Structure formats: structure tokens, C-alpha cells
Amino acid sequence: MSVSDKYLVVGQGLAGSVLIHQFQVQGIAFDIIDNHHEKSGSMAAGGIMHPMSFRRLSLAWRAIELIEEAISFYESIQTKLEDPVFQTSTFYRPLISIEEQNNWMARMNESPFDEILGVEDLNIEGVNAPFGMGTINYSGRLEVQxxxxxxxxxxxxxxxxxxxxxxxxxxxxxxxxxxxKLYKGVIFCEGYQFIYNPYFNYLPSNLTKGEIIEINTPALEQKMISRGCFIVPQKGKDNYLVGSTYRWNAVSEETTIDAREELKEKVEKVVNTPFKIYNQLSGIRPTISDRKPLIGEHPKHSGLYIFNGMGSKTVMMAPKLSDQFIGFLQGNEEIFPEANISRHTKKHFHKFEAYEADKMSKL
Ligand SMILES: Cc1cc2nc3c(=O)[nH]c(=O)nc-3n(C[C@H](O)[C@H](O)[C@H](O)COP(=O)(O)OP(=O)(O)OC[C@H]3O[C@@H](n4cnc5c(N)ncnc54)[C@H](O)[C@@H]3O)c2cc1C
Known part of the structure; x- marks a missing residue:
């Protein structure tokens, strides 16, 4: 009988990278294969994480437990490095109307927002904030590249x-x-390219293209700002990353003039000093309609797994979900039901069965 203790991980984007660091900590053997695709989601990522969903001023899915594990994971990685790749930092949200200020302050009195949100009478050079500056704790930034x-x-x-x-x-x-080589299992962390994976492309994709610009301005005092877009300090004096655009179901990988204009206009609404755009990047996020991760074992072929679909919250989600996934591989933990691909089996798995039947008929 063929035996192996090793896993093969396919894809060294953000998801695959976090997973193999966790493998190393837990003493699990692996190989990893990657084609270094330049337009992967990770190559354009802003790297930010914060617990809020601003539209309803509510918490993002499982935000607190995910963020707590993310902070401790990235801080432990940091100890292996000479140059820091991660920092926790307050996010600032300029408040632009009395109504917004009232809503923000009402939320601040509720648990758990009393730990997360605050307000400061702070002037950041070059930023319009007529009704004060909302603050968001439990936030941070990973230098993804x-x-x-x-x-x-x-x-x-x-x-x-x-x-x-x-x-x-x-x-x-x-x-x-x-x-x-023989492997105990194969774990697919292919990002949006899972749409080319015959074992898992029955899962319902709804990919989101995103673009960011890099700007140079002497204002903003190295602060992380969120207002219609995020503006976060980059390495290099006076450099900031601005993102992101969202284009659903787009698979073109090129940067576009309309995304550049959209981001420029968003910056102009927040920043009242001149800035220069010096770069633009694009990438495709692995997302699906319910905006939840895609994690689990293939319903028919045991030993094939997917660890994917964390979309625009990959920085925050990958540490906790990879730890839980390893527990699942070892048979002592369950994947969150909202993230488990089993939620799609009933409605979508017939597409894989049809594909496999067709393949067999041609042999
Ligand atoms: C503009 C933009 C801004 C973003 N900002 C943020 C942010 O601020 N915070 C955040 O959390 N998220 C952000 N995201 C989302 C996040 O970057 C992505 O969701 C995340 O990086 C996806 O990581 P992944 O590892 O799942 O996929 P990917 O980054 O796509 O990585 C997959 C890897 O697998 C490789 N691969 C695929 N198929 C094969 C194959 N057959 N053989 C070999 N190798 C293969 C690819 O080359 C790639 O290296 C942003 C995304 C975009 C586009």
C-alpha cells in the first residue's frame, strides 16, 4: 500500500503562505508548488485588516476571533524577520456630517464596539474631518509582498x-x-485560478477584480485612513497606497483608466492637499456570492482539499482558518459551517459529477 506523510500545497499566495507557516509550527511535512502569477490577488493587496463593516457600522463575520488570532500569528512571524512586515495601528475615519458623528458615538456606547471604536479631536494634516475623527482599534497592516x-x-x-x-x-x-512524488493529500490554494481546477470549479465563483494606486503626498502624517477608500502609508517617504476598486465577475487583469479616476476622485474627497499618482496595480480576488471562504475536502475524492475564497479579508481570516483547517486534517476540529464547501454540495456538486461522467465516457 502507498504511504506518505506529506501534503502538497498548490499556490503560494497569501492563503498558501499562511498555511505553510502553520504547517511548520505544527511539524507537518509539505511541498508547495507555485507558478508566480503576477496578477494574483495577493500581488495587489493593500494588506489591511480591521473588524468593521462600515455600511451598517457593524462587525464583519467573526471579526474579533479572527483578528485576535491574526495579530498573534503575524507578530510571531515578525520575530523571524529583520525588517517588520506587520504592524497593528489605529485606523482613522474622518466624520463628515453631524448625523454620522451621532451614529458613530451611539455605537461607541454598545458592547463590543466600546472596545473598538473611539473618537478623537485630531487634525491630520491635509485631511477633511469637519465632525472629528472616528478611530478603529483592532486594526493592522501586513506588507503582503x-x-x-x-x-x-x-x-x-x-x-x-x-x-x-x-x-x-x-x-x-x-x-x-x-x-x-506521493502525497497524503493535496491542498489547493490557487486564489481566483481555482476556476481552472476541474475538481473544485463546480463551486460558484463570482470573482472581483480590484485596483489600487500609489500616491505621493507630504501630508497625512503616516496615518491609516478609511473614508470611501483606504489610504495607508507605504515604505518610502510620503508614499501611500490607495484602494480599492471592486468590479464583480471581471476576469481582465489589466489596469484601467476608469479605476484610476475613481480612486483619484475618492482621495480628493478626503485629502485637501496636492498628491501625485506614481503607480497602479490590479489583481483578482477569489470571491463568491455569499462572500464566505471556500474550505474543505472534495465530496468524492478524499485527500483533495481547497483552502480559498477569503476575498478582501484574507489577511484577517487566513491565520485562524488555517489553524482550524489543520485541526480538521488531523480529525479533531470542524470547519466553520459558513466557510465549509459542503454548503454548496447539494446545489452545485452535480456539475462535477457531469464533468467526471463525461471524462470517463471518453476513455
Ligand atoms: C486591489 C486589491 C486590494 C486588496 N486589498 C486587500 C486588503 O487590504 N486586505 C486583505 O485582506 N485582502 C485584500 N485583497 C484581497 C486579497 O489580496 C486576496 O483575496 C488574497 O490575496 C487571495 O490570496 P490567495 O492566496 O487566496 O490567492 P492568490 O493571491 O491568487 O494566490 C494564489 C497563488 O496560487 C498560484 N497558482 C494558482 N494556480 C496555480 C497552478 N495551477 N500552479 C501553480 N501555481 C498556481 C498563483 O500564481 C498565486 O501565486 C485585495 C485584493 C485586491 C485585488
Missing amino acids: DFLHFTKKHFKDQLISDQFKHDDLLKEGDCWRYKE
């Missing part, structure tokens, strides 16, 4: 730089063979 670069170097002995070809994956006893 630096984190990915460090991870790539740190795990260079396990990293295979290549395109993973799904057709080369074969079941052998209890294991999966990929080329010359």
Missing part, C-alpha cells in the same frame, strides 16, 4: 516553481501521486 517574498525564501527547499497540472494528479492507494 514582503511577507510572500520572505515566505518564498524561508521555504525554498520545499518550493517547486512550476505550473501545477491537474491532469498529472493520480490516485494511488490512499495517496495522490503528482509526477514522481
Whole structure:
């Protein structure tokens, strides 16, 4: 009988990177394969995390438990590095009407918002805030590209730089063979490219293209600001990242003039000093309509897993969800039901069965 203790992880974006750091901590053997696609979601990510959903001034899904684990995970990674890649920091939200100020202050009196929200009579140079500055604690920023670069170097002995070809994956006893190696399981962290994965593309995708711009301005005092867009300090004097746009069901990977204009207008509403745009990036977020993660084991082929779909909250979600996923692999933890792909089996799995039946009929 074929035996292996090793997992193969497909994709070293943010999700795959966080997962393999957790594997290392827990002493689990793995290889990781990545094709270094330049327009992956992670390559354009702003790297911010905060617990709020501003539209209703409510908490994002499981925000507190996710953020607490994220902070401790990124702080522990930091100890392995010379240059910091993560910092916790207050987010500032300029309040622009008396009504907004009233709503904000009412929320501040409710639990758990009394721990999260505040208000400061603070003037940030160059920022319009006629009704004060709302503050959001439990927030932070990951320098995503630096984190990915460090991870790539740190795990260079396990990293295979290549395109993973799904057709080369074969079941052998209890294991999966990929080329010359046997694996206990294969975990797909392919980001939006899961739409090309024949085992998991039955899951309902609704991808979101996003773009960011990089600006230079002597104002803003290195503060993280959120108001219609996020504006966060970058490495390099007076440089800030501004994001993001959302275009549903878009798969074009190019940067566009309309996204640049949209972001420029948003900055102009918040910032009253001149700024210069010096760069623009785009990427595609792995998202689906219910905006919840896609995690779990293939309903038919045991040993094939997906760890994906964390969308615009990947920085915040990946640490807790990867830890829980490892517990699931070891048989002692359940995946949150809202994140488990089993929620889509009844409605969508027939697409995979039809695909497989068609494939078999052609053999
Ligand atoms: C403009 C923008 C701003 C964003 N800002 C934030 C933010 O501030 N905070 C936040 O939390 N999230 C943000 N996001 C979302 C976040 O960046 C993504 O959701 C997240 O990075 C997705 O990570 P992932 O690892 O799941 O996928 P990806 O980043 O797409 O990584 C998948 C990796 O797998 C590789 N791969 C795929 N298929 C194969 C294959 N067959 N063979 C080999 N390799 C393969 C790819 O090359 C890639 O390296 C933003 C996204 C965009 C576009």
C-alpha cells in the first residue's frame, strides 16, 4: 500500500503562505508548488485588516476571533524577520456630517464596539474631518509582498516553481501521486485560478477584480485612513497606497483608466492637499456570492482539499482558518459551517459529477 506523510500545497499566495507557516509550527511535512502569477490577488493587496463593516457600522463575520488570532500569528512571524512586515495601528475615519458623528458615538456606547471604536479631536494634516475623527482599534497592516517574498525564501527547499497540472494528479492507494512524488493529500490554494481546477470549479465563483494606486503626498502624517477608500502609508517617504476598486465577475487583469479616476476622485474627497499618482496595480480576488471562504475536502475524492475564497479579508481570516483547517486534517476540529464547501454540495456538486461522467465516457 502507498504511504506518505506529506501534503502538497498548490499556490503560494497569501492563503498558501499562511498555511505553510502553520504547517511548520505544527511539524507537518509539505511541498508547495507555485507558478508566480503576477496578477494574483495577493500581488495587489493593500494588506489591511480591521473588524468593521462600515455600511451598517457593524462587525464583519467573526471579526474579533479572527483578528485576535491574526495579530498573534503575524507578530510571531515578525520575530523571524529583520525588517517588520506587520504592524497593528489605529485606523482613522474622518466624520463628515453631524448625523454620522451621532451614529458613530451611539455605537461607541454598545458592547463590543466600546472596545473598538473611539473618537478623537485630531487634525491630520491635509485631511477633511469637519465632525472629528472616528478611530478603529483592532486594526493592522501586513506588507503582503514582503511577507510572500520572505515566505518564498524561508521555504525554498520545499518550493517547486512550476505550473501545477491537474491532469498529472493520480490516485494511488490512499495517496495522490503528482509526477514522481506521493502525497497524503493535496491542498489547493490557487486564489481566483481555482476556476481552472476541474475538481473544485463546480463551486460558484463570482470573482472581483480590484485596483489600487500609489500616491505621493507630504501630508497625512503616516496615518491609516478609511473614508470611501483606504489610504495607508507605504515604505518610502510620503508614499501611500490607495484602494480599492471592486468590479464583480471581471476576469481582465489589466489596469484601467476608469479605476484610476475613481480612486483619484475618492482621495480628493478626503485629502485637501496636492498628491501625485506614481503607480497602479490590479489583481483578482477569489470571491463568491455569499462572500464566505471556500474550505474543505472534495465530496468524492478524499485527500483533495481547497483552502480559498477569503476575498478582501484574507489577511484577517487566513491565520485562524488555517489553524482550524489543520485541526480538521488531523480529525479533531470542524470547519466553520459558513466557510465549509459542503454548503454548496447539494446545489452545485452535480456539475462535477457531469464533468467526471463525461471524462470517463471518453476513455
Ligand atoms: C486591489 C486589491 C486590494 C486588496 N486589498 C486587500 C486588503 O487590504 N486586505 C486583505 O485582506 N485582502 C485584500 N485583497 C484581497 C486579497 O489580496 C486576496 O483575496 C488574497 O490575496 C487571495 O490570496 P490567495 O492566496 O487566496 O490567492 P492568490 O493571491 O491568487 O494566490 C494564489 C497563488 O496560487 C498560484 N497558482 C494558482 N494556480 C496555480 C497552478 N495551477 N500552479 C501553480 N501555481 C498556481 C498563483 O500564481 C498565486 O501565486 C485585495 C485584493 C485586491 C485585488
